[in-house]
Amino acid sequence: MxxxxxxxxxxxxxxxxxxxxxxxxxxxxxxxxxxxxxxxxxxxxxxxxxxxxxxxxxxxxxxxxxxxxxxxxxxxxxxxxxxxxxxxxxxxxxxxxxxxxxxxxxxxxxxxxxxxxxxxxxxxxxxxxxxxxxxxxxxxxxxxxxxxxxxxxxxxxxxxxxxxxxxxxxxxxxxxxxxxxxxxxxxxxxxQIDYLGAATLVPAVVCLLLATTWGGQSYAWTSGVILGLFSASATLIVLFIFIETRAEEPILPLRMFRQGTFSLASVIALIFGIAMFSGIIYIPLFFQMVRGYTPTNSGLLMLPMMGGMVIMSVSSGFMISRVGRYKWFLVAGSTITTIGLILFTQLHLDTPLWLSAIYMLVLGSGMGMFMQPLVLAMQNIVKIEDLGAGTSTNNFARSLGGAIGTAVLGAVMNTKLDDELAADLPGAVAQLTPEQTAGFTQADLANVMESPTVVQHLPEPVKEVVQQSFTNGLDLVFTVAASIAAVSIILTLLLPNLELRGAIAEEQQRHDDPDTDAIRIKSDTSP
Incomplete structure (x- = not known):
């Protein structure tokens, strides 16, 4: 080409x-x-x-x-x-x-x-x-x-x-x-198309996502609907694995997971999806609900995060091509991402915008350094005939982690928010003057999650309680997300420091003679 x-x-x-x-x-x-x-x-x-x-x-x-x-x-x-x-x-x-x-x-x-x-x-x-x-x-x-x-x-x-x-x-x-x-x-x-594999994988994923999306929101986590969805998903996953072991052309070739690097990278992708989407989704929520910015302006305030992601994604890609190895970029990226999430636990009602921008720059830099090397790690280890399946596994794991993480962290925040409001709201309502009470209804609180502008029109004592409750809820979200991201640091340290293959011819030779893998992929035994 x-x-x-x-x-x-x-x-x-x-x-x-x-x-x-x-x-x-x-x-x-x-x-x-x-x-x-x-x-x-x-x-x-x-x-x-x-x-x-x-x-x-x-x-x-x-x-x-x-x-x-x-x-x-x-x-x-x-x-x-x-x-x-x-x-x-x-x-x-x-x-x-x-x-x-x-x-x-x-x-x-x-x-x-x-x-x-x-x-x-x-x-x-x-x-x-x-x-x-x-x-x-x-x-x-x-x-x-x-x-x-x-x-x-x-x-x-x-x-x-x-x-x-x-x-x-x-x-x-x-x-x-x-x-x-x-x-x-x-x-x-x-x-030969694996129809049975597709017929079990798709509903398994759908049931899992529905359970995590509805759990704690539309239904209680212990309700029959949620438990039934989790059970159906687990059963279909077991059936899917059984089918894939016997399929001539499996949708998800299980032989890829015999490579320790591939399996470990898949788990890392899942964990990273949770951490990444927590930043992308819940930081704008802070700007809108707590600081009162419009959705458009809150998007503009995310520019430092975008800048960090762009700069580090592109520059780390060039550095990896020069060095020929990816492991320590993953370790550094996961570490910086974790630090960024920890910084966001320090957000308060009066946090200066310039300080928030620094936090976002740190988080964006970590995510930018992490995303592409993980794709390379998975592509580098699979055989050429499994390249599409291997690449899609990374995206699938990351998207699944994002979907599950968004739902679970949302439930964490809502639970914290409900507890905070239940504890502090009665006292705030008691401070309202008769004029403020006449213009305030419980319907206003019910509409808070659907319209951030409602928060800014609440009576001042109630507004302060709601903003502080959101801040405390988001602090807990970022604490949980940082804890999950910290696991990715440990897992990336366990990855071997493999050398990236340097030519298309090498990949074709691996396809023709799989036994050459040990020769073509050199592992650095240094720490």
């Missing part, structure tokens, strides 16, 4: 990655406007949940399908599904239609995220991938900040353009990917 073709392909892949990651964040700030227009408050959370579940559940399927049928037809299919769903979501006339089309969008997005990394791995050896895949981390950082800002602005213009904007960008990516990959394709092989 010529340099021009490589840059064209890489630009198109970055665009597809932007589309998928942007849609995870752009809808949130516009949801109140959308709900008001479509009159569907009861289905409020499902607009986000449907997308997240579909994305997570479909990711492993795309990786394996691309290994069997080739990257080009599968990534083109994912783009088309995403664009069709975007158009339909923009045309939605009620909340049911929007939720269904958001789920369809998620099915396409699951392929966009994982196949972007996989296609790069086809055209570049592991040692060269770092400096290119680092830009993917920059795209993710950009979307985490640009999404809320853009979503808030488009909501004021016409919320339907949140979905329509994907169409011209997606068409450019579709044409570019098709033109370049049509001339450079990996050979397909004889295949």
């Amino acid at each position: 010529s340099r021009r073709e490589l840059f064209t392909l890489f630009g198109a892949l970055m665009l597809t990655m932007l589309l998928a990651s942007l849609d995870q964040t752009i809808v949130g700030t516009a949801l109140p406007t959308i709900v008001g227009d479509l009159h569907g408050m009861d289905d409020y959370t499902w607009v986000v949940t449907a997308y997240l579940i579909a994305t997570t559940a479909s990711t492993p399927l795309y990786g394996k399908m691309s290994d069997l049928y080739g990257r080009r037809p599968i990534i083109l299919a994912a783009i088309v599904i995403f664009l069709v769903a975007s158009a339909l979501a923009g045309l939605s006339q009620d909340m049911l239609q929007l939720v269904l089309f958001r789920g369809l969008q998620g099915l396409g997005a699951g392929g966009l995220m994982t196949l972007a990394f996989t296609v790069v791995s086809d055209v570049l050896p592991p040692r060269e991938r770092g400096k290119y895949q680092g830009f993917f981390g920059a795209v993710f950082a950009l979307s985490s900040v640009a999404g809320p800002v853009l979503g808030g602005w488009l909501a004021e213009v016409d919320w339907r353009w949140i979905f329509y904007i994907n169409l011209p960008l997606g068409l450019v990516a579709l044409i570019a990917v098709n033109q370049v990959l049509r001339r450079h394709t990996i050979p397909t092989r004889q295949h």
Whole structure:
């Protein structure tokens, strides 16, 4: 592949990655406007949940399908599904239609995220991938900040353009990917689709995500619904593993997990997903609920985090390509991420913005240093015929961790918030003057989580209690997230310091002769 073709392909892949990651964040700030227009408050959370579940559940399927049928037809299919769903979501006339089309969008997005990394791995050896895949981390950082800002602005213009904007960008990516990959394709092989594996994996993931999403919110953790979902998920996972041991072409080849590095990296990806999404989701909540900023402004305040992620993602990628090893970047990234989360436990009502910016810069730098080396670690260890499945496993584990972490940490915060309000709110209400009492109702508190602006209009004694309760709840969230992130430090220290393979020819030789693995992958025995 010529340099021009490589840059064209890489630009198109970055665009597809932007589309998928942007849609995870752009809808949130516009949801109140959308709900008001479509009159569907009861289905409020499902607009986000449907997308997240579909994305997570479909990711492993795309990786394996691309290994069997080739990257080009599968990534083109994912783009088309995403664009069709975007158009339909923009045309939605009620909340049911929007939720269904958001789920369809998620099915396409699951392929966009994982196949972007996989296609790069086809055209570049592991040692060269770092400096290119680092830009993917920059795209993710950009979307985490640009999404809320853009979503808030488009909501004021016409919320339907949140979905329509994907169409011209997606068409450019579709044409570019098709033109370049049509001339450079990996050979397909004889295949037999693992229908039984897909039929058990997808519902297992859906049941797990529903249990963690509904638990502590719609249903008690000990309710029959939640326990039933967890039981169904566990049963389906056991059945899935049994099926995969006997499938001719398993969706998730279990042989990959015989490599200790791959198994360990998968666990690290799951843990890191919890820590990463806690920062992306709950920091804006602090700015909106406690400090009173609008969703758009809270997105702009996240720029230091984005800057840290972009700088460290790109620079660490270049450094890894130069050094040829990734372990100590993972150790440093997980350590800095943990420190960043610990710093956020120190947030208070009067914390200066400049100090918050430093905290975000530290956290963003850690996440940027961590994300791409982990993908490289997993790609470096798998055989070439499992490259798609191996890459998708990383994205699947990280997305699953993010989904579970968001739900569980949300339950932690809500429990703390309820306890704080129950203890302190009666005293604050007792301080209200008759005029303040007349303008204050319990309905105002019930609407706090749905509209941050409600907090700013509460009577002053009640407002202070609510803001302090949110601060204490978020402190607990970041404490739990930091504790989880600290586990990733220990796990990354256990990773072997493998050398990245340096040429495509080496990968092909590993495919032809698996016994050469011990020779081609050199392990540094130094500490």
